[in-house]
Amino acid sequence: MAAVTLLALGNGAPDIFASVVAVRGGHPRTNFGAILSAGAFVSAFVVGAVAILAGPFLLTPGPFVRDVFFSLISASVLFYVYLSA
Incomplete structure (x- = not known):
């Protein structure tokens, strides 16, 4: 469990x-832009x-439909904030 946690921290730290x-x-x-592109790549x-x-x-x-729905909503909100500066 500790190795997986450290791996996740090491992977997300640069972001x-x-x-x-x-x-x-x-x-x-x-x-x-970095947050949206990282999320799109993982997805x-x-x-x-x-x-x-x-x-x-x-x-x-x-649960799959719920997770995809909220992922799309959050990406749309981030994209709106990105465009509106």
């Missing part, structure tokens, strides 16, 4: 530091690769 530096440096739009490529490599598995539709 956090880049966001803090972008906001402090006066470039908040860069911050939103599109990582989840797709895991689904292909893991083979057929059962998926409960309720």
Whole structure:
């Protein structure tokens, strides 16, 4: 459990530091762009690769639809904030 937690922290740390530096440096739009692109990459490529490599598995539709819905809503809100500056 500790190894997985440290791996997640090590993977997410550059994103956090880049966001803090972008906001402090006066470039908040860069911050939103980085967050949106990282979320899109994980949603599109990582989840797709895991689904292909893991083979057929059962998926409960309720939680899946809920998670996709909230992911789309949050990405839309971030994109709106990004465009409105």
